[in-house]
Amino acid sequence: MDKEPKLLVWNFTSEEKEKLDCLLKEIGAPPASTIDRSRGHLTLREIIHSDGRGKDCLESTEKLLLFYNIPQRGVFFLIDVFKKARLTQPFYAVVTEHSIERPFSKLLAGAK
Numbered sequence: 001m002d003k004e005p006k007l008l009v010w011n012f013t014s015e016e017k018e019k020l021d022c023l024l025k026e027i028g029a030p031p032a033s034t035i036d037r038s039r040g041h042l043t044l045r046e047i048i049h050s051d052g053r054g055k056d057c058l059e060s061t062e063k064l065l066l067f068y069n070i071p072q073r074g075v076f077f078l079i080d081v082f083k084k085a086r087l088t089q090p091f092y093a094v095v096t097e098h099s100i101e102r103p104f105s106k107l108l109a110g111a112k
Contacts, residue, residue, distance in 0.1 A: 003048070003049065003068075003069060004069065005067075005068060005069045005070045006031075006032075006033060006048060006068040006069065006070075007024070007029070007032040007065065007066070007067060007068070007070070007078070008032060008033045008034070008035050008047070008048070008065070008066040008068065008090070009032045009033070009034055009035065009063075009064070009065055009066070009075075009090070009105065010034075010035045010040075010060075010062070010063065010064040010065075010066070010090075010104075010108065011060060011061065011062060011063045011064065011090075012034065012037070012063060012079065012088065012090075016087070016088045017032065017034060017086075019087060020032055020082075020087055020088075023081065023082070023087065024055065027081060029078075030067075035047055035104065036051045036053075037042070037057040037058050038054055038057050039052070039053060039054060039058075039104070039107075040054065040058020040060070040093070040104050040105050040108070041054040041055075041058055041103055041104070041105050042054050042104060042105055043100070043101055043102060043104070044095050044099060044100045044101070044102060044103075044104055044107065045069075045101060046098045047104055048068055048095070048100070058104070058105050058108070060076060060108055061090065061110055062090075062091060063088055063089075063090035064090050064091045064092075064093060064107075064108060065082075065090045065091070065092050065093075066092075066093050066094075066095060066107075067092070067093070068094075068095040069090070071095075075092075075094060079092060082085050086106045093107055
C-alpha cells in the first residue's frame with residue numbers, strides 16, 4: 001500500500017458528497033472519490049488502482065466511507081471532523097494489506 005492516500009465513498013447523495021468535499025477542502029485534503037455501483041463487486045485493489053468495471057451493479061442502501069493509506073492518527077482526526085460537522089454517519093472502514101484483496105461487496109456486507 002504505497003500509493004497516495006484516498007478517501008472513497010459509497011452510496012452518498014450528491015449533496016452529501018458535496019458537503020464532505022467542502023469540508024475536506026477546508027482542512028486542505030483532496031476530495032473523496034465515489035465508488036460507482038458498477039465497481040461494487042471488484043476487489044478493493046481493483047477499485048483503488050484501476051478503472052475496471054464489473055458485469056453486475058451492486059445494490060445496497062448502506063453508506064460507507066473507506067480510508068486507504070491514511071495513517072491511524074489521520075483516520076481518527078477525519079472521523080472526529082466529520083462528526084463535529086454533523087455529516088452523514090456512514091460505516092467507516094480502513095483498507096489493510098489483507099482486506100485490499102477482498103471484494104468491496106464482501107466488505108460492505110460485513111458492515112451491516
